[in-house]
Amino acid sequence: MRILFSGRPAYGHLYPLLPLARAARDAGHRVTIATGPTFVPQVAEFGFDAREAGTSIGVAEAEAVQRHPDGPVVAVMATMFADILARRTLADLGPMLEVDRPDLVIYEMSDVGAAGAARRAGIPAVSVTIGRSMPAEARGFAAPSFDWIWGGDVPADPMLGDACLDLWPAGLADPVAAAVPTRFPLRPVPWSAPAPPWTSPGRPLVYLTLGTVSFSATDVLRAAVSGLARLPVRVVVAVGPGDPAVLGPVPANVQVFRFVPQGRVLAEADLVVHHGGSGTTLGAAAHGLPQLVLPQGADQFVNAAALAAQGSGLELTGDEVTPEVIAECARTLLGEPVHRATARTLAAQIAAMPPPAAVVADLAGYATR
Structure with missing residues (x-):
């Protein structure tokens, strides 16, 4: 099976995908990871086929603030994730999906442009709950902004889509993720960047x-x-x-x-x-x-x-x-x-x-x- 993983170039967005990507690679599947240019070298150092796609949250935030200098935070966030980031990711991934034809796209929930690219290519997509879903009020405000990504058929949560990998245990459950039509519980496994040698200084x-x-x-x-x-x-x-x-x-x-x-x-x-x-x-x-x-x-x-x-x-x-x-x-x-x-x-x-x-x-x- 060919699997494309897509995530924003940031530790908290991309690293939660890597344990699953490694498990897929170890199982014999062909794995490609698409992310912004600043993290492509790191992903390649981990031994993955790394491709450049999308841009950083910082770049998108700066542009969104310019568009809404006095606007509410929810408007800035919707512009970032449902417009700037999504359009850049979709533009980069669209041709890649047409050439590689993966069997599955797995994306961290903020990288929803990957879901849009997968839908246009007729490829199933699954999100990963790297964080909490949007509050109900923000979700209602932002939903129309995601309409173009999903072709008018916007899921109940426009970032999680119709299928998700849910990292939250029962005691910290996100009720929105729990209600996604197809849900795969997934044990959260850490992935750390290479760090200098460390010795415990003692306890407590x-x-x-x-x-x-x-x-x-x-x-x-x-x-x-x-x-x-x-x-x-x-x-x-x-x-x-x-x-x-x-x-x-x-x-x-x-x-x-x-x-x-x-x-x-x-x-x-x-x-x-x-x-x-x-x-x-x-x-x-x-x-x-x-x-x-x-x-x-x-x-x-x-x-x-x-x-x-x-x-x-x-x-x-x-x-x-x-x-x-x-x-x-x-x-x-x-x-x-x-x-x-x-x-x-x-x-x-x-x-x-x-x-x-x-x-x-x-x-x-x-x-x-």
Whole structure:
């Protein structure tokens, strides 16, 4: 079977696709990965057939803001994802699909132009829930913007389409994804960029990150470092593509890196303090870890609320994000057993989800039905 994966050139968008792509390749299927030019070399280094398609979210955001300088956020987002990004992806993928004729297109949910290209080529497409679906109000506002992509037959969720690979366990279920007509549960498996060698500094260990897109939240990161350093713990900080020097001098019990092998760090950690990105949220949940979430944008607020409702995490926003409050919340999560118990429930749910290798076989049946 020939499978084309398509994703935006960003860690949180593209990397969730790679474990499934690797499983498909290992099963003998021909795998191609299409993404923006900045990530093509990385994908090629991982051993995949990498093709250039689409552009970055940053480029699309700049153009959308120019079109709507005073418009509501939902208008900017609809212009980005249903117009600029989608049209660029569709234009690049359309000829590629006609030549390669894959049996299946798998796209991360924001790369909906890939679904449009697949529909025009008569190829089945399946989305991957790299994040939460749009709130109902935003979905209703944006739906007409997606009409051209789906040829007038817009699915209930215009980004997830009629079939999806759902990474969310039952305790954090996205009800919109759960209602997609054809749904394949898929165990979230981490994929980390190559990182320098890392040795655990000891325990108790707190892992702190604001992900690879921090929304310029340097002050939040500094507050978290300051608060966590007051506790009798070791703190490992990953700043992503940013410069570690932006934090300035840090206390002796804090280590700062650009990237870390997140799976290894999570295996040693006792608490994760983070932004609420889906990759970190699901990675920490898979390891049964309590989480303190400091959401900064996108669907991070929804993820934080879901963790708090499930019982394995706490959420801080706005003026609550101070060193003192962060330290107190971390002390609570490290000391009280209830959060760890509910976190272990999530870990058990994730462990019971089908792994990528098992899902590949289901997808083969879907593509040839």
